[in-house]
Amino acid sequence: MTDPFLNTQPSLTGPATGGFAVTPGDTAALPVVCRALYVGGGGHLAVRMLSGEVVTLADVPAGSLLPLRVSHVLATGTAATGLVAFY
Numbered sequence: 001m002t003d004p005f006l007n008t009q010p011s012l013t014g015p016a017t018g019g020f021a022v023t024p025g026d027t028a029a030l031p032v033v034c035r036a037l038y039v040g041g042g043g044h045l046a047v048r049m050l051s052g053e054v055v056t057l058a059d060v061p062a063g064s065l066l067p068l069r070v071s072h073v074l075a076t077g078t079a080a081t082g083l084v085a086f087y
Helices: none
Strands: 019-021 036-041 043-049 054-060 064-066 070-074 081-086
Touching (some): 036 043, 054 064
Antiparallel strands (some): 019 081, 036 081
């Protein structure tokens, strides 16, 4: 398979090149700091931002794609499900 974009510099506004399912946890960091989070099942979402602040987003709707750079998705305070991180 050819990749016409192989020699271009990735940017935060470009499409993601990888992703993984997220299981919230209060101590374990994500394996990769993400550029966006997908929320499959709505609910509150507690995250630690790349800068270190912890924020809780209330009532995130199902199907949301949030452009957040986070290092952790916290179990405490998170009720949202079906989480996928993109990088």
